[in-house]
């Protein structure tokens with residue numbers, strides 16, 4: 001008879017990184033973060049938690065925290081088929097610990113508002129955020145396009161026309177314009 005292993009929770013170790021990445025990617029997350037950057041993200045997290053159903057990863061979460069005053073929760077995710085069983089709550093509790101002096105912050109989508117409210121989070125007027133100035137999605141897409149799909153002949157011709165015909169023509173027109181307007 002197969003022995004059913006219970007749900008358990010623990011800190012992520014480097015041997016888990018590949019599986020955690022696969023877990024997050026399968027749920028549609030971190031698609032544009034390469035393996036090396038992902039390991040860096042986890043190495044630089046102050047707290048991590050993996051929820052395991054036997055040996056299967058069914059939840060993951062991480063936090064950046066100074067252990068005194070402030071903590072930031074990120075990437076709290078429970079597998080689709082395991083939601084609503086208290087796994088998310090348990091992971092967040094493990095990440096936050098019990099120090100009442102620490103203020104915890106989360107950025108999240110509307111869909112999970114109720115979940116956070118149930119864990120004591122409230123919307124405030126004091127939180128501001130600065131978005132990334134470079135969208136990793138775009139940069140990586142560009143690199144992928146560059147590496148995988150060489151430009152077609154049509155694109156090459158277009159580029160040639162742009163730089164050999166259109167741009168110089170614009171330049172000449174601009175020069176003529178400024179000459180007659182001076």
Ligand SMILES: CC(C)(COP(=O)(O)OP(=O)(O)OC[C@H]1O[C@@H](n2cnc3c(N)ncnc32)[C@H](O)[C@@H]1OP(=O)(O)O)[C@@H](O)C(=O)NCCC(=O)NCCS
Nearest residue numbers: 075076077078083084085086087088089108112114115118
């Ligand atoms: C949000 C998420 C982590 C919750 O995990 P979970 O294991 O399903 O949550 P729990 O079972 O621990 O739920 C705790 C409480 O929140 C409630 N809850 C959880 N998700 C909810 C939702 N989407 N809408 C309304 N209530 C929700 C539960 O009903 C439960 O309430 P109870 O204490 O009254 O019974 C999970 O739905 C998920 O992975 N969502 C996609 C990723 C995401 O949005 N993450 C959060 C932003 S980083």
